[in-house]
Each structure stands twice: as structure tokens, then as C-alpha cells.
Amino acid sequence: MEKKEENQREEVLVFGTWANSISGRVEIALKLKGIPYEYVEEDLSNKSELLLRYNPVHKKVPVLVHKGKPIAESLVILEYIDENWPNSPKLLPQDPYQRAKVRFWANYYDQKIIPGIYTIGQSQGKERDEAIEEWSELVRVLEEGIEKDFPGKLALFEGDNISFLGIVVSSYACCYPAFHEAGSVFLSWEKNPLFWSWVNALRDYPLIKEKLPPHHRLVESLKAYQSRFS
Numbered sequence: 226m227e228k229k230e231e232n233q234r235e236e237v238l239v240f241g242t243w244a245n246s247i248s249g250r251v252e253i254a255l256k257l258k259g260i261p262y263e264y265v266e267e268d269l270s271n272k273s274e275l276l277l278r279y280n281p282v283h284k285k286v287p288v289l290v291h292k293g294k295p296i297a298e299s300l301v302i303l304e305y306i307d308e309n310w311p312n313s314p315k316l317l318p319q320d321p322y323q324r325a326k327v328r329f330w331a332n333y334y335d336q337k338i339i340p341g342i343y344t345i346g347q348s349q350g351k352e353r354d355e356a357i358e359e360w361s362e363l364v365r366v367l368e369e370g371i372e373k374d375f376p377g378k379l380a381l382f383e384g385d386n387i388s389f390l391g392i393v394v395s396s397y398a399c400c401y402p403a404f405h406e407a408g409s410v411f412l413s414w415e416k417n418p419l420f421w422s423w424v425n426a427l428r429d430y431p432l433i434k435e436k437l438p439p440h441h442r443l444v445e446s447l448k449a450y451q452s453r454f455s
Contacts, residue, residue, distance in 0.1 A: 237262035407447035
């Protein structure tokens with residue numbers, strides 16, 4: 226009886242959805258740390274009562290529930306995982322200034338790079354060309370900023386393991402073959418070669434491969450999304 230109660234206190238739940246690679250961030254971090262968890266697939270067109278209870282503010286995934294206590298927002302969840310399970314590998318650097326820089330570029334990616342992908346997918350013709358140009362410029366800022374703030378190292382990895390920033394950047398960018406096949410977003414390698422070299426290195430990382438959404442299913446989902454704007 227005592228063991229059962231202990232297991233319940235340590236229970237880790239992840240609420241996500243298969244097509245949302247931001248949900249995958251949480252699973253990658255838990256797997257990297259060796260933390261067992263239960264995954265709950267959500268239908269965002271018919272959200273469960275549990276999801277609405279655990280995330281009443283944003284009503285979206287991912288949500289981590291640990292010992293019955295919910296934590297929402299993927300970047301917040303990643304930090305919680307690193308602090309609550311401080312065993313190696315660490316996601317964030319030990320140095321406070323380095324951690325601050327990682328947080329800055331993680332927020333930049335979520336606030337600038339990901340919305341830019343949606344803007345491209347929702348536009349057509351000249352507007353799409355302009356959106357692609359604007360996105361490439363945002364990526365250039367990311368490339369130069371990371372190179373400047375983390376000289377002489379690949380900030381997306383810490384040794385042989387993926388880092389906090391690597392987990393963040395893997396979202397959406399690592400799904401680019403599906404975006405291209407669906408015809409929803411076309412991104413240029415020539416203008417941002419450094420960024421795409423990072424993305425391809427991430428795609429080769431075993432945990433990223435494991436958590437990438439099924440390609441053909443994602444293509445069909447993206448085509449359905451794109452049809453809403455054509």
C-alpha cells in the first residue's frame with residue numbers, strides 16, 4: 226500500500242498531441258533524464274476536461290503533471306524538469322549568465338521563428354515571398370546571436386547530449402521535409418546555411434528521430450491546414 230502511494234506521488238503525466246512538436250520537447254527532456262512518464266494524447270478539437278482543468282489559462286498542450294501538480298508552457302516545463310531532476314545530463318548551463326543567454330534565444334525562437342513559419346504557411350504569392358524574406362532575416366539574427374554568445378561551441382548540444390536550446394530549436398524546424406512536401410512552407414537553405422546545418426544535426430539525434438511526428442500523417446495534416454488559406 227505504501228509503495229502504491231509513493232508511486233502515485235511520483236507519477237508524471239504529459240499531455241500532448243502527435244502533430245505538435247512543442248509537446249515533443251517535454252518528452253525528449255524526460256527521456257534524456259531517464260524519467261518514466263505516462264503520455265496522454267489530446268484531441269485539440271475536443272479538449273478533455275483534464276486538460277482544461279490542468280491548463281485553464283491557455284487551454285493548450287503541452288502540460289506536465291507531477292505529483293498531481295500541473296505545469297504549463299514548454300519552456301517553463303523544461304526548466305522545471307532540469308531543476309526537479311538535477312541528475313545529468315543537465316539541460317541548462319550552470320553559469321547564471323550562460324543560462325540567461327540560453328533563455329533569451331529560446332524565447333526568441335518561440336516568439337519570432339515559429340510564428341514566422343505560420344505567417345509563410347498562411348500567405349500566398351508576393352506576400353509569401355515577402356514572408357520568406359522576413360523569416361530568413363529573423364533566422365540570420367538567430368544564427369549570428371548564437372555564434373556570438375556561444376563562441377567556439379555548438380550551443381544546441383552539450384557534449385554528446387542535446388541541450389535546452391537544441392530541444393527548443395528541434396521544434397518545427399526538424400519537420401521541414403513535411404512542410405516542403407505539403408507545399409505549405411518553402412524555406413531557403415542558401416540564405417541560412419548555418420541554421421540548416423544545426424537542424425540536420427538535430428534530426429540525426431536519436432531522441433529527436435524518435436519523437437518526430439509521422440511524416441506522411443503530418444503532410445496530410447499540413448495540407449488540410451493550408452487549404453484553409455487558399
